Amino acid sequence: MDFLTLLQLLDTTVRLATPLLLACLAGLYSERAGIFDIGLEGKMLAAAFFSAAFAYSTGSVWLGLLAGVGVSLVLSGIHGLASITFRGNQLISGLAITMLAGGMTVLIAQDWFKQGGRTPQLVGAARFEPITLPFAESLQGVPFFGPLYYELISGHPILVYIAFALVPITWWVLFRTRFGLRLRAVGENPASVDTAGVSVVGLRYAAVMICGVLCGLAGAYLATALQAGFVKDMTAGRGYIALAALIFAKWRPWYALWATLLFGLFQALELRPDLIETVIGIKVQVQVLGALPYVLTVVILAGFVGKAIPPRAGGEPYVKER
C-alpha cells in the first residue's frame, strides 16, 4: 500500500467518523447528565431528512441545517418530557423516538417528494462543499507534509472541522466550567446537586437539548455533506455505533474522538476490503469488520479489558425526597 492510498483511506476514515463523533458527543452530554439516550439514531435520521428537504426547497444548506437541528430538538424535547418530567423509562422512550423517526421520515418524504421515501439530489448551494484550506494547493509539492495537508487535513466540509473542534470544547465545558461540573454531578448524584440549590430538571433538560443540537448536526452532515440527499434509513445504525463508541470511550471526550476514528476506520476498510488483504495477507470477511465495533464494545462492557463504568445515576429518574 503506497502513501497516497493510505492517505485516501484515512481521508475516508475522517469523513465516516464525523457523524459518529458528533452523535457520540451528543450522547456524552446526555448520559453524563444521567439521561440514557438510545434515540441518537432516530434524531440523526430525522435531522438528515429535514435538512435535506429544506436545503432542497430553499436552496440554502444553512437553512437546511437549521431545520435539521430544529427537528432534532423537538425529538429531544419529547425524550426530555418522557424521561425527566414524566419520569418514564428512558430506554423505551429512546427506542420509540428512533421508530417514530424511521416511520415519519419516509411518510413525509413520500408525501412531499413522491420519490419512494427519498429527497431529490442536492446540488450547488444546497450542499456543504469541501473547503480547501489556505496554501493547500501551493504546498502540495512539499514531500510528505504537502500531500498529508492537501489530501487529509484540507478539503472537508465545514461540519467536519466543527466536529473535531467540538472535542476540546466539550472537554473544556465538562471539566473546566461550573456548568460542566454540575452536569457531571447531576449524572452521578442528583440529590447533592438539588441540595446545593441547583435545578436537577433544568440541568438535565439543558443536557438533552445540547444532545439534540449535536444529533442535528450529525444528521445534517449525513444528508447534505457526506451524501447529496436523504434516502430511507440512511443512518444505517450509526446512532448505535456512536453509542458503542461512547461506551468504548468510557464517557470521555478525547477517548470519544479516538473511538469514533477507530470505528470510522473499520467502516472505511469495509469499503476497501482488498486493502487489508494486501497489507496483512489474510482475507478478512467484510461482515467481521461490520460487527467489530459491537464486539469490541461488548468486550469492554464485560470489563475484561478496562471496565467501562457508566455515570451512576444514569437511567434513573430523579424524585425529590419529601
Added chain:
Amino acid sequence: MEKMPHWADIVLIPLISLFLAAILSALVILAIGENPWAAFKLMVDGALMRSSGWGYTLYYATNFMFTGLAVAVAFHARMFNIGGEGQAMLGGLGVAYVCLFIPWPHWSLALIGASLGAAMFGALWALIPAYLQAKRGSHIVITTIMFNFIAAAVLNYFLVNVLRPPRSMDPATKTFPDATHLPSFRDMFSTAETIMFRGAPANVTFFIALAACVLVWFLIWRTKLGYEIRAFGHSESGAKYAGISPVRITVISMLISGALAGLMSVNTTMGESERLVLNSTEGAGFIGIAVALMGRSHPFGVFLAAILFGFLYQGGAELALWTNIPRELIVVIQALVILFTGALDNMVRMPLEKLFLALRKKGDA
C-alpha cells in the same frame, strides 16, 4: 391503599394510550391528505372482512405473540430484552440447519425438531448478554442492542458464504425439502366446496404460539420458578434475602426469553418462505416490545395486543396497496404506542389517579 382500581390499571390505561396513538395517527393521515375514517375502514376490510385477510393478520400475530412473550418474560424479571430481533435471526439459522440437514419423514416431527432448533439458537444468543449482566454487570439493554448487530453480521456471513447454494446470487438458503412443508390454514380449513384463507401465510405455527401463551402464563403464575422470577423483578434485594440466586434467575429468564424470540422464526422461515432469507424477522423483535407493553406483560394481554398489531400490519399493507399512505404509517403507530404505553405512561396515569382519588373522596363523604 391503591390509588385506583386494578381494572383501570390493566384495561383503562392501555386503552387511553391506544386512543391517543390513534388520534395522532389520524392527524398524520389527515396531513398526508387522506381521510382517516376511510383509511380505517379500508384496513378493517382488508384485514378482518375476508378469510385471506385474517390469514395474514394471524400470520403476523403469530410472530408478535412469540416476540411479545419474549419481552414480557424478561420484563417480569425486570430486564429489558431489546435483542429479540437478533435472537429471532439466530433462531432462523437454527430452523434452517434442522430443516436442511436432517431428513424428516413427516412435517409434524420436522416442526418439533425445528422448534427445538429455533428455541436453542435463540436462547444461546441471549445467554451471553444474560451471563454478562449477571456476572459482570454489563447493562443488558446495551449488550442486546450490540448483539442484534452482531447477529445480523453472523446471519449475513452464513447466508452469503456457507448456506447459499452454488451459482445463486440471492443471499438465502435453498428451499427446504417438501417433507418439512407445514400445513397452512388453507390446507387445514378449506373444504371441497369453499377454499378458505386463499394465499395467506398463516400456518400451524399459530397454534404453537397459542400454546406458548398458555405455557408462559403457567410458568409465571403457577410454578416456583415463575414466582422466583416475579420476586426477583419486584425487588432484587428481597429476592436475594429469600435465597433466590440473582445469577440463576437472570440467566434462566433470558434463556426463556431468547428461546421464545427464536421460535418466531419457525413461523416466518419454515411456515412462510420455506427457506431462510436475509430479512426474515422484519423488525418483529421490536414490535414485541410494543406488544408486551400494550399487553401489560400478561400472556392474555400479549395475545390481544399481538392480534391488534397483526391487524395493523395487514391493514397497513392494504393501505399501501390502495392509497398514497406508505407502509411506514404502521411504524409510526407502533412508535406512538410504545411512547404512550412505555415512556409516557405517567402522563396518562397521573391525571387518572387524581381522578379516581377525587371520585373516592366524593364517595366517602
